[in-house]
Amino acid sequence: MPIEKFLLKKGLSTKTIKLLAKDKNSLKINNITKSINDYIKRNETLDITYIDINLANNIPLSNSPINIIYEDDNILIVDKESNLPTTPTYNHQDSLASRVQNYLGNITFRALNRLDLDSTGIIVIAKNVFTENILLNKCKIKKNYVAVVEGKVKKLGKIDAKIMDDTILKKRVVSHNGLTAITYYKRINYNNISNTSVVKCNLKYGRTNQIRCHFSHIGHPLKYDTKYGSKFSNGKFYLRCFLIKFHHPYNNKKIKIKLPYTLSHN
Numbered sequence: 244m245p246i247e248k249f250l251l252k253k254g255l256s257t258k259t260i261k262l263l264a265k266d267k268n269s270l271k272i273n274n275i276t277k278s279i280n281d282y283i284k285r286n287e288t289l290d291i292t293y294i295d296i297n298l299a300n301n302i303p304l305s306n307s308p309i310n311i312i313y314e315d316d317n318i319l320i321v322d323k324e325s326n327l328p329t330t331p332t333y334n335h336q337d338s339l340a341s342r343v344q345n346y347l348g349n350i351t352f353r354a355l356n357r358l359d360l361d362s363t364g365i366i367v368i369a370k371n372v373f374t375e376n377i378l379l380n381k382c383k384i385k386k387n388y389v390a391v392v393e394g395k396v397k398k399l400g401k402i403d404a405k406i407m408d409d410t411i412l413k414k415r416v417v418s419h420n421g422l423t424a425i426t427y428y429k430r431i432n433y434n435n436i437s438n439t440s441v442v443k444c445n446l447k448y449g450r451t452n453q454i455r456c457h458f459s460h461i462g463h464p465l466k467y468d469t470k471y472g473s474k475f476s477n478g479k480f481y482l483r484c485f486l487i488k489f490h491h492p493y494n495n496k497k498i499k500i501k502l503p504y505t506l507s508h509n
Contacts (some may be wrong), residue, residue, distance in 0.1 A: 244282065244283065245279075245283075246277060246279055246280070246281055246282065246289065247279045248336060249283050249289070250263070254376050254380040254381035255376045255377070255380075256376045256379075256380065257374055259372055259373070260411055263291065263293065264278070266292075266293075266294075268292065269291060269292050270287075270290070271290045271300060272290070272352045273287070274290075274378060291338065291373075293372065295350065295351055302331060302341055303331065303341050304337075304341055305338070305341035305345055306342075307337060307342050308342070309339070310324065312365070312500055313498065316370070318368070318369060318370065318374060318491075319368040319370060320365060320367050321366055321368065322363070322502055323339050323363055324363060325360075326361060327360070328360050329354060329358055330352070330354075330357075335360070339354075339366065340352040340354070342355055346466060347491070350370060350371070351355040352368070353368060353370070353374075355369060355378055355384065356366050356386065356449070356484070357451070358482075359452065359455075359482070362482040362484070363483045363484075363503060364388070364485055365485070365486075365487045365500060366484075367384065369490075377484045377493075378489070378492055381402060381492065382489045383489065383490075383498050384487065385487065385489065386445065386446070386484055386486065387443060387485060387487075388445070388446075388454060388483060388484050389431075389444070389482075389483050389485050390438065390441070390442055390444060390454055390465055390480075390482045390483075391439050391440070391441055391442075391466050391480070391481040392465050393438065393463050393465075393466050393475075394438060394439070395435075395440055396428070396463050397430065398429070399429055400428050400429075400430075400461075401426070401427050401428075402425065402426040402457040402458070402461055403419070403424075403425045404424065404460055405417065405421035405423055405424060406421045406424045406450045406453060406457075407420055407421030408451075415450065415452040415455075415456040416456065417450060417460045419501045422450055423448055424445070424446070424448050424449075424453050424456075425448065425459065426446055426447075426453060426454060426457045426458075427444065427445050427495045428444045429442065430442050431506070432506050439466055442458075451476070454482060455470070455480075456471060459471035459472045465480040465481070465482060467480040467481075473474050483502070483504050485501060485502045486501045488500075
């Protein structure tokens with residue numbers, strides 16, 4: 244089949260393939276230079292040379308520690324702490340990206356998922372563009388979250404509401420003009436003294452702020468999440484990505500990571 248089709252089938256993005264096509268020496272079979280339109284035959288090996296042009300992304304480095312829970316030649320998985328943005332912001336120069344790039348060296352920060360400033364838990368990071376492409380396009384990454392919300396929610400629930408970005412309110416809002424988003428949840432604990440529920444969630448589509456926006460939409464915002472309607476303001480909301488499952492992009496080994504979480508209702 245054509246090399247371009249072969250690379251698409253393997254999970255590389257069209258953007259990455261276009262970058263490879265621009266470099267006349269990036270593709271070789273049996274040490275013979277090939278173009279993106281040449282063919283690759285069964286049992287042949289395609290050698291790829293790729294220079295990451297996105298290295299200079301101007302992220303300041305930080306030598307603060309990171310909590311590594313898995314690492315191999317292609318993947319790094321960490322447990323992000325609270326009060327740490329995934330990437331630098333105007334108010335926070337230190338970030339997970341700053342720490343990871345300092346740890347790994349001069350590579351592009353390629354997080355497969357993002358967590359809010361005060362959210363904690365699992366973030367998967369690809370060490371190179373090929374791993375990033377394959378994880379995004381070929382591997383089904385399943386993530387589970389736990390959150391503390393106000394009130395007593397149903398034992399089992401599904402929130403199906405489209406989400407869009409409101410630039411005036413500077414947050415995500417439910418709107419029929421938004422992107423499809425579905426949140427499945429299960430109540431695992433209820434405290435009648437604090438009137439709060441602990442819920443486990445898994446997402447379909449996984450939009451920015453989806454859990455926070457969806458629970459606010461049904462009248463059960465995360466406790467202390469004043470941005471999304473909580474009436475409590477003297478603490479931090481609790482949202483944690485505690486479970487992740489996927490198959491390794493190269494050896495197909497099942498990777499399952501489960502982190503501890505609290506049932507505290509604050």
